[in-house]
Amino acid sequence: MRKIIIAGNWKMYKTQEETLEFVQAFKSKIEDTDEARKVILCAPFTALGVLSKGLHGSRIELGAQNVHWADEGAYTGEIAAPMLAEIGVSYVIIGHSERRQYFGETDETVNLRLKAAQRHGLTPILCVGESKAQRDAGETENIIINQLKKDLVDVDQNNLVIAYEPIWAIGTGDTCEALEANRVIGLIRAQLTNPNVTIQYGGSVKPDNIDEIMAQPEIDGALVGGASLDPTSFARIVNYQ
Template identity: 40%
Template structure:
């Protein structure tokens, strides 16, 4: 059975000390989560990676990074290479987050180069896609076209067999951040169904196996409606996961659902 992914990107929030305290609490869920078929992951800041990696040794919790450059090395001040990340113990790499696109002008073409580098170095890529508010207001056909372009540009020139480790996170821009508006489950269902069918059509050998995560104002009041959707294979949680008192309730409920036999994929 495929795992159900659940994790969080800390963005620029936690210091290394705060991050270590967080993962010590997260580790208490590791065994039960593993038995329940949940795959936990956490994506700290760059500076915290070398300290958090050993803290996660012996667990099934995956460690990710928030970004990387596509070049092996070079005069790229302020950037991080794939080899630097693997040396720090990174297993996953988040690519294409809307904040990287908006604030740092990252393009689909740059994302494509980063994705190829991640695959080359054996780092599991978590590629983020999602439409902005204007595209959503233009109607679902516009949203479908927008997402299809993001996917196809990101995966351009990559062999299907090299996409076996890919994770794809749908994060509508209008639903994330402090001003984000939670999406209706029915809307997410239609979007994820479109994404799955698009992957099946264009990436046949792996189209069914690529996990589709949802992220965007996921919290205690709505995560059950999201996780129950057929084509939602994981949750990429924001602020509700930064506070372990909230996140532990979410994890506890997911673990309990599984142990009661009420959750399958």
């Protein structure tokens, strides 16, 4: 059975004080939401501790934005899966296009991070997607299929979420048309051995387009960037019709 998962990716925003303010405003706005919809907040590492305490007793789950493939070691600036699990993290974003573009992530390192997360009971949210140049060249399908082939080697698809994030739609205000997002997500699903993997759409998801996005039969949720920073906007997305 496919699960509906709405996740907020805060990226490099929010201090600990701002995190607590958000939680206080947000929790009350989703109390009546269908509990079958999972809600996750993926915060910067410095906010995870206070967020874990602030979410205690609520239905909102805690997510991180990256994880290293080693359990420990001389990897300055990285974070290990046991460290995340210890403070109550359940989900972790892996392979986001910003990590691939700015920090040298490759399909090989993405694969190692996916397996490390799963070893310690974390559910990875694997991000895949094409650039504007790749889409314009008609390479969308090949790019995504190749990403999946390399990223998912020896990965347990029973403990996995995938987010289709067209790079050209992230933070640009340009949203992939809902029907096209549905088509690509159907293509992704066809590559999987487990058809019940939750597949989200991400890329300029907003309160005014979430209803259309979630009406698509192949789309099981959303990975939300900028709109997840505001408690009212993110609550509207979680409370989609």
